[in-house]
Amino acid sequence: MKLQRNPAVPSTELNGEQVFMDLETGKYYSLKDSGLAIWQLLEAPQEEDSLYGQLAAEYGIAEAQCRQDSAPFIERLLAVGLLIRQAD
DSSP: EEEETTTTSSSEEEEEEEEEEETTTTEEEEEOOHHHHHHHHSSEEEEEHHHHHHHHHHHHOOHHHHHHHHHHHHHHHHHHSSSEOOOO
């Protein structure tokens, strides 16, 4: 299954952060550092394994460690609706 940005959630880059507003709840979110790197890598939908591989290479860590560190954050982005899973 592929991960992708939720096209229904507007965002903009502001001072090195990606800022979002959930129009349904009125909540604001922002991403920076590794969270912003994940967002940028998901400019186009991609498989989770590919995402973890790219992140691991970018940060010079083992893919298993990258997955362990990043998966909870990605699940949170999915839970709040900033990311969605796309069926193949």
